Amino acid sequence: MSASAFMRAVRITEHGGPEVLELTEVAVPAPQPGEALVQVSAVALNNTDLWTRQGAYGLPDDPKATSGWRGPIDFPRIQGADVAGRVVAVGTGVADSLVGRRVVVDPAIYDGEGPDAHPVGLMGSERDGGYAQYVTAPAERVHDVTRSPLTDEQLATLPTAYGTALGMIERGxxxxxxxxxxxxxxxxxxxxxxxxxxxxxxxxxxxxxxxxxxxxxxxxxxxxxxxxxxxxxxxxxxxxxxxxxxxxxxxxxxxxxxxxxxxxxxxxxxxxxxxxxxxxxxxxxxxxxxxxxxxSAMHTPAHFDLLMDLARQGAIRPVIAATFPLDQAAQAQEELSRRDHVGKIVMRP
The missing domain is CATH 3.40.50.720 (NAD(P)-binding Rossmann-like Domain)
Structure with a gap:
């Protein structure tokens, strides 16, 4: 991929309603040392997308403050926490064998290195996410699910919703x-x-x-x-x-x-x-x-490893409610906010 390549992405430049979602062309991000570049096959929507866009998370000292998942966010920001896709390039220090693998990205940004680290940030809020044709992620957060019987859409539903669920079940x-x-x-x-x-x-x-x-x-x-x-x-x-x-x-x-x-x-x-x-x-x-x-906020790295084992086995079969193209991100988020559906809404960049 040439260094000057561009991609389509949906980003926000301010908090607000669905109208602040803008489809644009931006440079394909280059994987930094320790990172992988993932071509996005599917990205699932979550309430976190709505609340980050609206700035609805609040702050510890001001519950009504306008905030992303964990405080003020940097604009412009490409939304989307839940990514399934294929690795197309890696940064220095990452094994070339990861290239070409079908993967799911753990969207959590953790407060430490260990298996029980706590999530303190989220892809799509504290760093750019998957409402795009490509996204970068730390290689240790990119999980190989090449042999999973699940579809790309089903795999994309797993990180936030199923990760949160498994975190709750494990902590409980x-x-x-x-x-x-x-x-x-x-x-x-x-x-x-x-x-x-x-x-x-x-x-x-x-x-x-x-x-x-x-x-x-x-x-x-x-x-x-x-x-x-x-x-x-x-x-x-x-x-x-x-x-x-x-x-x-x-x-x-x-x-x-x-x-x-x-x-x-x-x-x-x-x-x-x-x-x-x-x-x-x-x-x-x-x-x-x-x-x-x-x-219980999301999952730990250990919880996510358990979730990926379930994905590889096909032990759970996520329910897909609807699929949208990337240029209908606003409609997809509005569909999510109506809560008339059962299961997950997914976009295909």
Whole structure:
């Protein structure tokens, strides 16, 4: 590839609505030492794309501040955390054998080198992402999945949604035979939670609504609670012995209502706040029953390695809701924000 090559990319130059997404031509990035250049086959959309574009993440001292995933972001920024593709070039210090391999990129930027490092940044927010024909990434974050039976679109859905889900399940120590509650079960992370928890041998009780209930059941939920009804009443009936692990991307009122449904030593894992971030609960329910409330942001490198093993085995089959071309990024994000779909929305650059 010539040094002067250009590519199509969708980037933002400010926070705002879908109108701030601009399709443009920019130089193909050159892989730096320790990096790989990936030709993007598919890029999946996430709520993180919407919230980074809107600047909706807030700051620790100012929850309403305009911010990317972890603070102010540099503009212009190419969005897109979830990339599947093929390595076409490598920087110095990276084995040439990686070139030509089919890969998934771990989008997390970590606070250290070890297997249990914490994510403190995200591709598409703190560095340029995959709403483009090419993207660079550190070679140690590029995972070879050449032999996976999954399609490129399915592979692209894995990093953020399935990585977040597996991080929740690992931090919540969900075991075979335990009962898991999944909130927001029709969303990208929700479907991932249902599929992975089911594959792990847990009994899965999911919360969803309306037309999406059948799709959540098809994804592997043993029982589906209609959130339009009496949620706690339905949960008590579905799990009279209690819940071992709650896998919650909704938060809000559900936390206070749901904590009394945990068994002794139960774990309530939170990785989202679709129902509101201002939460109240009776703290006696926590300490008198040895319960835990666990925050879970994405995954660790070790979690991502586990996820890539599942991908190579084809042990989970992601659900694709819709596919868009790159020049319809704004329409794709609007489709995502309507939340009428089940599964993941993907773009093909």
């Amino acid at each position: 120590r969900l075991g075979t035979g335990e009962t898991a509650l999944v909130s927001g079960a029709s969303g990208g992370v929700g479907i991932a939670l249902v599929q992975i928890a089911r594959a792990r041998g847990a009994r899965v009780i999911a919360i969803s609504s309306g037309a999406k209930i059948d799709a959540v059941r098809a994804a592997g939920a043993h029982e589906v609670i209609d959130r339009a009804g009496d949620v706690t009443g339905q949960l008590r009936a579905a799990a009279p012995e209690g819940i071992d692990v709650a896998l919650d991307v909704v938060a809000g009122e559900l936390v206070g209502q749901g904590l009394p449904l945990l068994r002794e030593g139960g774990r309530w894992v939170i990785a989202g706040a679709l129902g509101g971030y201002d939460v109240a609960f009776d703290v006696r329910r926590l300490y008198l029953h040895n319960a835990q409330v666990i925050g």
